[in-house]
Amino acid sequence: MTVFASQAAFEAALTDLPDPDAAVIAAARARQDQLTKPAGSLGRLEDIAAFLAGWQGTARPVLDHARAAIFAGNHGFVVHGVSAFPASVTAAMVDNFAAGGAAINALAGAAALDLHVTALELDRPTADFTTDAAMTEAECLAALNAGAAAVEPGLHLLVVGEMGIGNSTAAAALCARSFGGVAADWVGPGTGVDAGGIARKIAVVERALMFHHDAPAIPFEILRRLGGREIAAIAGAVVRARQLRIPVVLDGFITGSAIAPLAAGTPAITAHCLAGHQSAEPGHARLLRNLGLTPLLSLNMRLGEGSGAAVAVAVIRAALAAHNGMATFAEAGVASGA
Numbered sequence: 001m002t003v004f005a006s007q008a009a010f011e012a013a014l015t016d017l018p019d020p021d022a023a024v025i026a027a028a029r030a031r032q033d034q035l036t037k038p039a040g041s042l043g044r045l046e047d048i049a050a051f052l053a054g055w056q057g058t059a060r061p062v063l064d065h066a067r068a069a070i071f072a073g074n075h076g077f078v079v080h081g082v083s084a085f086p087a088s089v090t091a092a093m094v095d096n097f098a099a100g101g102a103a104i105n106a107l108a109g110a111a112a113l114d115l116h117v118t119a120l121e122l123d124r125p126t127a128d129f130t131t132d133a134a135m136t137e138a139e140c141l142a143a144l145n146a147g148a149a150a151v152e153p154g155l156h157l158l159v160v161g162e163m164g165i166g167n168s169t170a171a172a173a174l175c176a177r178s179f180g181g182v183a184a185d186w187v188g189p190g191t192g193v194d195a196g197g198i199a200r201k202i203a204v205v206e207r208a209l210m211f212h213h214d215a216p217a218i219p220f221e222i223l224r225r226l227g228g229r230e231i232a233a234i235a236g237a238v239v240r241a242r243q244l245r246i247p248v249v250l251d252g253f254i255t256g257s258a259i260a261p262l263a264a265g266t267p268a269i270t271a272h273c274l275a276g277h278q279s280a281e282p283g284h285a286r287l288l289r290n291l292g293l294t295p296l297l298s299l300n301m302r303l304g305e306g307s308g309a310a311v312a313v314a315v316i317r318a319a320l321a322a323h324n325g326m327a328t329f330a331e332a333g334v335a336s337g338a
Helices: 007-013 022-034 044-056 076-080 088-099 103-110 137-149 167-179 195-211 219-226 229-243 253-265 267-272 282-291 307-325
Strands: 066-072 114-119 157-163 248-250 273-275
Touching: 007 137, 007 219, 007 229, 022 044, 022 307, 044 307, 066 088, 066 103, 066 137, 066 229, 066 307, 076 195, 088 114, 088 157, 103 114, 103 307, 114 137, 137 219, 137 229, 157 229, 157 253, 157 307, 167 195, 167 219, 167 229, 167 253, 167 282, 219 229, 219 253, 229 248, 229 253, 229 267, 248 253, 248 307, 253 267, 253 282, 267 273, 273 282
Parallel strands: 066 114, 066 157, 157 248, 248 273
Antiparallel strands: none
């Protein structure tokens, strides 16, 4: 099934975003008020339960079918020395995912997440975006649709993650183009490059921004010119999840950058999203502010792979355990104090 048959179809999807069910949110809030605790005493856990209720359309939401969708892609600009690792590591890590040996395998298992990995033409990196658009229109559409295809109707929750050597450089370019600022505002160490590596990343992002300066500042064009296949796939997955009313947990800087071009013009795109964590990448805090999202966790993580978001699912499960498992004052025979 092709969800986004054209650029126009993708852009149109951003103008027709479903909203959560306000009546169900009110019902979930009413249940919270009757549970055996002081009103509001579980803080953000109560907000998470009501958030999921609104998107699932039930006052007693569940996470019986939750998925971590990880997308992998390679980037042509890595020839400029922006990463501490060679591009071949992307494919090696995808093999590691398949063998069950990566962090996301362990963390998805701990969070009871179905792990779904999509490798996107790893033997054919995107074009060097300092001298060309990263993707053609057809390539960008293919990536968007690959992301949409990973979103199965009926999912209760979707975690998105990525693997792609060099993609923090693409993320910085996407954020600068979408939300403004200079390259240095958004570039960080990524996989752990030294000061020289950061300087090379800044220079690459500056050249890319200058080369594409006159291009249309619309979501599809920003994604295809400055993104990557795995990043466009995340954008496609997030939009498709919204169409299906499936709540999404974003991972770190790269997953957030995938929706930066969308959120710049359509801030409501984040309404079905939770920020799983704030990563150690310096630009991530700035990006979260621009997206209007408050992270659930801050654990100094910077791995990617959906790892921080997977850890955050434990908090989400705790929120639902309290929401669905606690007794009401009436059930427990406890005076409510009302």
